[in-house]
Amino acid sequence: MNLDEYYKTTREEKLIFQIPEHMEDHLTSATRLLEKIQEFSEIEQALETKKEDFEMRMEHLQQRRAELERKESQLKESLEKFNKILQENIVKKNHAIKKANNERDFKKTKDKDIARLQTECENLKQVFNRKKKRHDSYMILVSFLMKVLTKTDEFNEIRDIIKRYDALSSTYNDLVEMDTKTQKHIEYIRHSDTRNTEEKHNEILGYNNQLSVLQLEIKKQVRNALHWESKWNHIQNTATKEALTLGRIKIVTLNLVNVIKGYKGQAPTDDTTTLQQLNYIKIFGEDLSKTVQSILNGEQDETAGTMSVEAKKKTQPK
Incomplete structure (x- = not known):
């Protein structure tokens, strides 16, 4: 306000x-x-x-x-x-904490250095002990070599004995290496011979299987040839029969020609004479006979070759 x-x-x-009412009039x-x-x-x-x-x-x-x-x-x-x-106290506190951390890290580093140096000291002590033991063992050898020099006239100094030992060791190592190489070569030759023997045996088995298949095929062809030859003889024996028989012979001849052409993969035809058909059958029979004969001759040659190879293997020294 x-x-x-x-x-x-x-x-x-x-x-x-408020003014009183009785005084208002006066x-x-x-x-x-x-x-x-x-x-x-x-x-x-x-x-x-x-x-x-x-x-x-x-x-x-x-x-x-x-x-x-x-x-x-x-x-x-x-x-x-x-x-x-x-703020100043916080800065001082942070500085003090940082300084303490640095001092702590420095102390840890020094502790690690102390531990490392102690480990190295222990390792050096162990190395010194090993060297000392080796030195003591060498001194025993030196005394032994001195005794050897006193008892032999072949060597004048310990160095000569060491040189002789080095030469013998080198020769021994060379002989061991040569023997190792020889044994490896012998083992390689043995494995090669075994592998070659197995391969030749497998080849012989393969050839025997092929020979068996060819023999079965020859027998089959011979049976077919005998069958067709039997039919051909029957046709010749019945050539003088009646016309019905002649017609049947023509039909059979045509069928035989068609079978031969089907065997050769040719289309069947009926535009030739019966004589031509018979000549065709005869030529096929002759070709078949030659084929069978060549197969038989090849089988005999292969059998003779196989027997000669086996005979050579038996005669070779093991």
Whole structure:
């Protein structure tokens, strides 16, 4: 609430009052005016008093506000100083933690170096002990070689004995290597001979199987030849029979020619004479006989070759 509002409110409160009813008739307008003037002066005095009181309160509030602003400023400064100190403490803390971590890592590194050096020291001790043992064993050999020199005139120094030993060792190693190579070569030859024997045996079995198949085919062809030859003889024996028999012979001859042509993969025909057909059958029989004879001759040659190969193998030294 400001000063004008306060003044208006107070004035309204002073102006609102009740005049007794029995005195309203006796009051004159001048009296009423005096009363109004007195009321206005009282109101003004009261307002002045209120105004002074209000101004004092406002001044007091201004002072309190200034004091609060001053304290707030001081509090902000204190807070900024505290934050600055806190940040410095955090930086110092981080630096201390980093330094401690570095020192810890440095200590771990040094501990590892110490452990490594201790391990190396132990290894060097072991190497020294091995070298010492070897040296002691060599000293035994040196004393032995000195005794050998004193008992023989073949060597003048220990170095000569060592050279002789190296030469003998080299010769022995060469002989061992040569023997190993010889044994490997012998083993290779043995395996090669075994493999070749198996291959030849498999080839012989294959040839025997082919020979069996050819023999069966020859027997089949011979049976067919005998069969057709029997029919041909029967046709010749019955050539003087009646015309019906002759017709049957022609039919059989034609059928036989067609069978032969079917065997040869040719199309059957009936535009030839019976004589031509018989000649055709005869030529086929002769060709078939020659084929059978050549097959038999080839079989005999293969059998003779196989027997000669087996005879050579038996005569060769193992």
